[in-house]
Amino acid sequence: MSNQSYSETNESADLHVTGEAVYVDDIPVGGQLLTGRVVISPYAHAKIVSFDLRDARRIPGVHAVLAHADIPGDNQMGPVVKDEPCLAADEVTFCGQAVFLIAAETEQQCREAERLIQVAYEPLDAILDIETAMSNDSLMGSHRRIERGDVEAAFAASDHIIEGELRTGAQEHWYLETQACLCVPGERDEITAYSSTQHPSETQALIAGVLGIRRNSVVVEVRRMGGGFGGKETQANHTACWTALLCRATRRPVKIRLFRDDDMIMTGKRHRFLTRYKAGFTGNGILEAVRIELNADGGAATDLSFAILERAMLHADNSYYIANFSVTGAIWKTNLPPNTAMRGFGGPQGTAAIETVVDRVARFLRKDPAEIRSRNFYGTISRNTTHYGQTVENNRLPEMYNQLIRSSDYRERRIAVDEFNATHEFYKKGLALTPVKFGISFTTSFLNQAGALVNIYTDGTILVNHGGTEMGQGLHSKIRHIAAREFGVSLKRVKVSATNTSKVPNTSATAASTGSDLNGMAVRNAAATLKSRIAETIAEVFSEENRSSPTFASHIVFEDESIIDGDHPERRIAFADAMPIMQHRQVSLSATGYYRTPDIGWDREKGRGKPFHYYAFGMAVSEVLLDLLTGRHKLLRTDILHDTGTSINPAIDIGQVEGGFIQGVGWCTTEEIKWDENGRLMTHSPDTYKIPTVGDIPQDFRVSLLRTDPNPGTIHGSKAVGEPPFMLSLSVWLAIKDAVSAVAGHELEPEFSLPATYEVILLSIEKLKAKTLKEASL
Template identity: 45%
Template sequence: MKPRAKEQAEFTSATGGGPAGAADAGERNLAPATVSPHAPARPHPAMATSRPHESARAHVTGTATYIDDIPEIKGTLHAAPILSTVAHGRLLSVDPSAALALPGVRAVLLASDIPGDPVLATFVHDEPVFARDEVQHVGQVVGLVVADSVMQARRAARQVRLEIEALPAILSAREAHAQRSYVLPPVTVRRGEPESALARSRHRMQGRLEVGGQEHFYLEGQVAYAIPQEQGEWRIHSSTQHPGEVQHWVAHALGLENNAVTVECRRMGGGFGGKETQAGHMAVWAALAARKCGRPVKLRLDRDDDFMITGKRHPFEYDYEAGFDDSGLLTALKLTMLANCGFSADLSGPVADRAIFHTDNAYFLSDVEIVSCRCRTNTQSHTAFRGFGGPQGMILIEAILGDIARTLGLDPLDVRKRNLYGIADRNVTHYGMKVEDNILAPLLARLEESSEYRKRRADIAAWNATSAVIRRGLAITPVKFGISFTATFFNQAGALVHVYTDGSVQVNHGGTEMGQGLNTKIAQVVADELGVPFERVRSTAADTGKVPNASATAASSSTDLNGRAAQYAARNVRDNLAAFVAGLDGCGAGAVRFQGGEVISPHATRSFDEVVKTAYANRIQLWSDGFYRTPKIHYDKTTLSGRPFYYFAYGAACTEVAIDTLTGEHRVLKVDILHDVGTSLNPAIDIGQIEGGFIQGMGWLTSEQLVWNEQGQLATHAPSTYKIPTAGDVPAHFYVQLWPEPNREDNVGGSKAVGEPPLMLAISVWEAIRDAVSGARGDRRPVAMRAPATPENVLAALA
């Protein structure tokens, strides 16, 4: 056998053979992810069981309607963007003549065609609808070509000639920081006296870390369909997480009031934050084109243009100095965070704020200073991404604790446990919020036991002592993630519940469905509130004409907010019916119960359908609205202090990996997760969110590398060059259990949010790879490795 073939065989044997990672066929027959057997019984039948996603059958049969599936109105035109080819420059002229001469081309749209404000209605008001005097990144939209077909528009857009005088471009956060180039002023959060605490510390460590961004890579790309209506009104179909913002942006650009624009979104094929603000661009562009041409216009970006135009997860760079004692306890931390925001602010302010909030992750920081710089660069304007700055905060503290353990020759889990939030003087965050619902210690203890962490560490040490090429690593990392929008005013929601005369129920709310099961969960809540079977409740499309001023479907808060609002709306209808039945039967309304499709009073049992029909005949209101605002939260954005979060969601993951020290390749072998979702509204959906979030986080930290060349062009702008995880990257040993305790705060059904927190469980993959690198080097130095842990970056760390 040739030497390299022998090494590959060793890697295959060590990592379990094929892509699934199991050693043989028998080992692939592992138990599926499960709910903890200790979970208490639920009294609510709809919320007590795993219900299928409300659109699951439509998804697999191809009958689920997305924006591009909507039958096009006669006369619909198609738009395509004209893109800057220069990272930074003066836009001297635009020559559309070659494009206009092509068959099927109807118009070219530029900044001069905007009737309203030429700057988008963002909070900072710093991003033009179309580039005007300057271009700020490769891929910035200068205008649109409108044609009879998609392909005619795209071909014509590439024929528009741009004359641009190149200017110096800033392409990295460090370069921007050196030039004081910021989209927003730097922010500092400080507690205690970190300088003097560092001077007193037994040990000190300095370091740098660079963590890359991440492309959202939703299955359904960015798309909008703008349809002019009568009397100057507009209907916009938008693949958006924030219909209310799209409504505002379109009205602003068209010079109209909000009531002239209605935005609808039945579902998205994924969003992950990429459609929170940046779906608004598509809608504005399509509406402007439709206004100019007087006909409906659809704009759907192809995948390459989507990569070039839209923002990513913010890349971060860090400089830090930490102090610690002989036990690994952190005694001081000074940290500078450089967030690469791109050319405009977008959501960079709150993203960078949340990175500050989550720098602690699960650990008490006694004396700390965090300086956050929001750097302006000539790249796409980076935006929300699942975790919203939380991952960029957490990975830094986990890297520091991992390196402290290596320096001291201690087990990394022991160092992490030594630094956990506790009681008395160790339960207040660096921004002043008391951690009142702390379950970190028992949760980690249970995972440590169930994953056989100590035994596996010993086994891995024995393996590494005899393996020349393949080295294994193991890590447990926790998650403490705050739930609520940090902008307090977003923590509100509305809903409508309609009960029809046949007893069927319809619910509409301000949230949007992007595959996460929001509509399913809310239907479950409404079904239990009315005591009807789950199958009698139908959720409808998000629509600004039904629920106005709705917050974005983001911050993992959509079930908390919209679910409670829907519950209140259903409760109002139920109370109306209860009062009616009480009047019929001569009892108190509180004595009337709704369950199993029946309405039960002390004197009679009637079907829900019968009660509804009789109530309608007696002119009883069978519909209602509901409104909810999150209690307890308060937050001073000038000092970044207060209680920005209603509660914390917790979790932990134990990950084992193997690396090939000759190639830098790695494989994830085993994953054990214990995650806190409170009392699950739908265990199947929650487990799916945990699994998907973990794999997406694993992609961010292992294979999804964004590369801009020296000209500012994104080189990784297609599936051929940008690698998201595939089914083959999922280990056969992939266990998920749910922590068996309800939310200690009064949340809908005792549940907790599940959308974002699981992504950060994947930091355990990153730390396991660093553990393997450290084992291969055989020293006690910190492991300096850039993220993602591509083979190239692993080899660099090994060297």
């Protein structure tokens, strides 16, 4: 059946709609499979005084119960900084930290064994929020700073000053497929891990580390993930390491698939931030000086917090030129699960800060916020360098603004919203436009590299292996398009393999929206090597047949499923027919490709350089209807214009824009993470943690891709699309704030935080009403 149906867009769609697509939990394993379970800490911070595993080990069907001392290699799974034990040794530092591992024949036996583990904990004081961490000087690493100009002098010279604080919340990834790994033992110390990971090479390295074996004994394979969103960039390693330890201890295949609630309790989230800001501006709303202090809740271990804070600092300008700008940042260590990558990677938190500033400036001046935004946009010729010194090249912001203001009927709707608000007491409408400028590249510059291995078989079929992983973002589908285009063949001829560390080694994570940029280029480079070999051989063949006018290899073209002499188009051979000739003439049909992003560099210490290969731009206008009595709101309409360069696959890109935006709407509105006073996660299930459903999407949703020139220096002129649209959701958050603000006739600044839950909205409205009454009575 799969052979009959075929999608041009999605290389696996036929498998998904028939239920044949295989995820880790679906891989058929023989009768030897054991189930793994992780026993976690019930305390946010405690000493492990003693434990006894003997009773647990006696349960029939239980094959292994492991503690830290049973780890044959390093008890370590920190991805960058080695501060994250695989299993807690003397101390637990967050609720949900792994302490013991169990492998048994059934889940029930695992649970029985868990009940019989005896542990004595001695609870210690725990730090559960950023303020407490600050007052205890619980700093992770050091303070960071990126500055330009003289902020203090510019404040003194500014017409107006505003100051404030913004809290942005944590966010759970809520990938539909929870963390999962299946490990199968091989000969000697070999092990194969089928892991739902965004970073197979790191998973391989950490498995080798905990097992105390060499990396050439570990193979990690990823067919696909049921969603990643950054949550499987480093923290898939954990489940993989635990599974590998149980596999090694039992010498049997072992699978761990975290239950949803366990996954939510054990894994880190998007960092919550406490941001303080001060801004000086002119009477026209031009930002003269801004100071932003970003404080991130890092959780109990470093994970990727440094890079996340850095990206937040590099996006605290969003789309605005700020002549005098100081951005400082700190990560605070708390007793919560180590926070980690999530779509946007600090970008949303930095962007939310400056969007709050610009929004406030507009309200202060009683001006239209979209107008104030456009006045502060980066210029195309002047006012076009960022606070870290990179020039904003090919700036699309002014052009997109003009287009979107028109296509969304922004001005007419602004008037209509004001009229509605003037005539409705219990309902208010809000409207907001927000832009996004998002830097594309890993800010840790050396990570911007990728590899590929392309094989052509003698039947003319092509198998593409590359270092990127498929998590639903459509990477493999784009890679298939790229390969087909390079060889001038139909999509049907090309298959993209599962990602496998034995085929393409030492890869970077599929992250930072760079998957198709980096791997696409590596695939193109591999294809170029093969094409040059094929061209030489086929030119020989053509020349042998036409001795008077030989074919030049450099004039061979690949198109229409054929290999053609560009000078003599009648000399052609079908692609598939050429491949057996290659084999007979003893020429390899397998080649590797490698790519590194050119001309980028970032001096972390100085806070200066060109960290990004280019910028992706987007803009959104959202309108909401708010019920003042309940805080309930409806997203009436969203218009998005997004820049993907020359899209490799518009259907995928539009899907990414819509999906990223809606995930952002969740972060901005309903997704609220709460811990109790003991550091236990209260919102650990979809019962209490609400990601957007279909009912939460805009009633009227208009998404289009910017018609624009090809992006220079990228694969087929395209731009990355994974993360940038996430931040467009701030238009919804600010539209809600606009509606709240209408309660006081836009005369007062509402107290607001993110997510804008019903509770936040109602409290904000009440405070505005109280202030209005007070002012009226004076």
